[in-house]
Amino acid sequence: MKEKIEALRLQIEEAMQNASTGRALYELKMRFQTELKGIMSGMKDLPKEERPAFGKIVNECKQAMEEKFAEQEVVVRQKEMEQKYASERIDISMPGKSRKQGALHPITLVKNELISIFSGMGFTVFEGPEIETDYYNFTALNTPKDHPARDMQDTFYLAENLLLRTQTSAGQIRVMEKQKPPIKILSPGRVFRSDDDATHSPMFHQMEGLVVDKGITLCDLQGMLAEFARKVFTSSTKVRLRPSYFPFTEPSVEVDLSCTECGGKGCRLCKGTGWIEVLGAGMVNRHVLENCGVDPDEYSGFAFGMGIERIAMLKYGINNIKTLFENDTRFLEQFEN
Ligand code: PHE
Numbered sequence: 111m112k113e114k115i116e117a118l119r120l121q122i123e124e125a126m127q128n129a130s131t132g133r134a135l136y137e138l139k140m141r142f143q144t145e146l147k148g149i150m151s152g153m154k155d156l157p158k159e160e161r162p163a164f165g166k167i168v169n170e171c172k173q174a175m176e177e178k179f180a181e182q183e184v185v186v187r188q189k190e191m192e193q194k195y196a197s198e199r200i201d202i203s204m205p206g207k208s209r210k211q212g213a214l215h216p217i218t219l220v221k222n223e224l225i226s227i228f229s230g231m232g233f234t235v236f237e238g239p240e241i242e243t244d245y246y247n248f249t250a251l252n253t254p255k256d257h258p259a260r261d262m263q264d265t266f267y268l269a270e271n272l273l274l275r276t277q278t279s280a281g282q283i284r285v286m287e288k289q290k291p292p293i294k295i296l297s298p299g300r301v302f303r304s305d306d307d308a309t310h311s312p313m314f315h316q317m318e319g320l321v322v323d324k325g326i327t328l329c330d331l332q333g334m335l336a337e338f339a340r341k342v343f344t345s346s347t348k349v350r351l352r353p354s355y356f357p358f359t360e361p362s363v364e365v366d367l368s369c370t371e372c373g374g375k376g377c378r379l380c381k382g383t384g385w386i387e388v389l390g391a392g393m394v395n396r397h398v399l400e401n402c403g404v405d406p407d408e409y410s411g412f413a414f415g416m417g418i419e420r421i422a423m424l425k426y427g428i429n430n431i432k433t434l435f436e437n438d439t440r441f442l443e444q445f446e447n
Contacts (some may be wrong), residue, residue, distance in 0.1 A: 198294035276304035278318035286402035322411030359392025389416035
């Protein structure tokens with residue numbers, strides 16, 4: 111019996127050296143306990159006086175083995191952890207998966223910049239509808255049905271009197287009808303025209319400005335535009351007003367800026383003139399004021415309207431307006447801010 115126990119102990123101890131996982135060690139422990147039980151069941155066949163000595167041996171063996179198993183368990187667990195860490199090791203120097211982030215479109219960037227400049231001068235934003243009535247887009251702006259100026263702004267008609275607005279000037283009427291002077295508003299938004307070449311698109315964006323108060327003159331318009339030009343472009347950008355014609359302003363002016371490319375010396379962009387045309391403006395025609403219930407003998411005002419694409423193209427040196435609408439990310443990425 112004693113030998114049997116000794117043999118079992120040696121056998122299990124040897125097997126323990128090879129049990130390299132927690133599971134193998136557990137199974138070995140179970141085997142040892144079962145076999146030990148088997149040996150112990152032979153105890154009843156021993157003479158009574160030998161039993162206590164035998165029991166002592168069994169208990170000692172059991173205790174010794176339990177200690178051995180506990181020690182081995184610590185060793186195996188340690189080894190298993192090391193293996194687990196090694197297999198799950200993360201290379202923190204590896205480049206991460208970069209996720210593309212969106213950015214504001216250049217038209218939005220310029221629109222926001224314009225709004226911020228003019229808000230600094232006290233303007234607030236009013237946004238009119240893209241589908242306008244013939245009245246707001248033309249008639250109230252002193253452009254009746256038979257007026258030749260309508261030709262230049264042919265558009266998409268949705269019904270006899272409903273059209274896609276051709277100019278944000280329609281917003282002037284909507285504001286003046288509702289608000290008493292003093293008025294100082296900006297009206298940005300999409301407009302539509304039958305126009306299509308490298309610098310014109312059937313859909314583009316405009317930013318309208320309207321100021322109505324007592325004693326407003328063309329000088330106020332000029333001063334404000336000079337400030338706008340310096341802020342959007344450079345501190346040395348100059349403004350020039352040229353006589354022009356719009357049915358809803360009198361006098362009307364075309365506003366040029368000193369060339370943003372050559373600074374006025376003359377280059378290909380300004381076709382050697384040193385000046386670039388950027389917007390239309392003028393003093394609000396008295397008929398327009400009357401149409402909106404504003405007394406032209408008491409109040410005067412100026413209005414201006416600029417193409418946001420045009421400003422963006424000059425600011426960023428873009429030569430084809432279409433690139434602004436193609437959504438080619440290689441183009442748009444250049445404006446990430
Ligand atoms: N609405 C005019 C255009 O689209 C621009 C303009 C606005 C002119 C306001 C004068 C005053 O061409």
